[in-house]
Amino acid sequence: MPLLGGIEAGGTKFVCAVGTGPEDIRSEARFPTSSPGENLGQAIDFFRQQQSREPLAALGIASFGPIDPNPRSPTFGKITTTPKPGWAHTDIVAPLRQALGIPMGFDTDVNGAALGEHRWGAAQGLDTFVYLTVGTGLGGGGMVNGKLMHGLMHPEMGHMRVPHDWNADPYAGFCPYHGDCWGGLTAGPALQARWGTRAEKLPVDHPAWDLQAHYLSLGLANIVCLLSPQRIVMGGGIMDQRHLFPLIHNQLKKILNGYIQAKPIIEEMDSYIVPPSLGSRAGVLGALVLAQEAMAQQLW
Ligand code: ZN
Numbered sequence: 001m002p003l004l005g006g007i008e009a010g011g012t013k014f015v016c017a018v019g020t021g022p023e024d025i026r027s028e029a030r031f032p033t034s035s036p037g038e039n040l041g042q043a044i045d046f047f048r049q050q051q052s053r054e055p056l057a058a059l060g061i062a063s064f065g066p067i068d069p070n071p072r073s074p075t076f077g078k079i080t081t082t083p084k085p086g087w088a089h090t091d092i093v094a095p096l097r098q099a100l101g102i103p104m105g106f107d108t109d110v111n112g113a114a115l116g117e118h119r120w121g122a123a124q125g126l127d128t129f130v131y132l133t134v135g136t137g138l139g140g141g142g143m144v145n146g147k148l149m150h151g152l153m154h155p156e157m158g159h160m161r162v163p164h165d166w167n168a169d170p171y172a173g174f175c176p177y178h179g180d181c182w183g184g185l186t187a188g189p190a191l192q193a194r195w196g197t198r199a200e201k202l203p204v205d206h207p208a209w210d211l212q213a214h215y216l217s218l219g220l221a222n223i224v225c226l227l228s229p230q231r232i233v234m235g236g237g238i239m240d241q242r243h244l245f246p247l248i249h250n251q252l253k254k255i256l257n258g259y260i261q262a263k264p265i266i267e268e269m270d271s272y273i274v275p276p277s278l279g280s281r282a283g284v285l286g287a288l289v290l291a292q293e294a295m296a297q298q299l300w
Helices: 036-053 093-100 109-120 182-186 188-195 207-227 244-256 279-297
Strands: 004-009 013-021 024-032 058-063 104-108 129-134 138-144 231-235
Touching: 004 036, 004 109, 004 279, 013 036, 013 279, 024 036, 036 093, 058 093, 058 109, 058 279, 093 104, 104 109, 104 138, 104 279, 109 129, 109 138, 109 231, 109 279, 129 207, 138 182, 138 207, 182 188, 182 207, 188 207, 207 231, 207 244, 231 279
Parallel strands: 004 058, 058 104, 129 231
Antiparallel strands: 004 013, 013 024, 129 138
């Protein structure tokens, strides 16, 4: 098995790894996400050191976005309109390709994590599923009929609109584009702003969690109705609060109200909406799968 490189470029950290899979990670490095110049330099140094010991066959990059993942597009390899300061219109792929000279795979962080879970984790054997991350932002990706979702560019599930009862919850949301879109109401900064404390500091019986499960379930119901996924994997810092899962299971069932007569939803909700089996490594492991696919397709 040829040696592969993977980068998970997340909103808060850059994770670089070399290996062939979860049981064979030869080296790994993490850097806080700062500026493109600094982070790409750190990644290049890490993989060059690796290449001096043993050649890498390909590199996969799973990046926060929005991005252009279409290899035939003139802006392929770029982060596009991100509100993250300093990162809009950054070319991620070109500097790495120039420095390392190997095939490059490039997709969203959530499509990357979906690939990881599909190969080694909670989505094995499925052909239509969704991977969501709820952390500093909310993002979603996954597969339909065995292929990663792309289309126009890639899904932006975190920016769906969900019903917002302004009397019950006067918080306006933090999305710089939409205010109270799905992620604007449910990602980490929303909890911090609404309740005045970080999510992990909120006690398990705090009313924040019922409201959080309510909003998350509204968006999940949309995803279930729209894509008919066989399973939904939910990761990210907020979902590390595992007590959210049973709340979501109950609320999602209530919202769907018996309309979707599928056994996983009627009887097996706790194995339908699940945490990632690969935990926080789903993204970087998925990046290795992206690398493998780039190698197979000779994407230079
Ligand atoms: Zn938005």
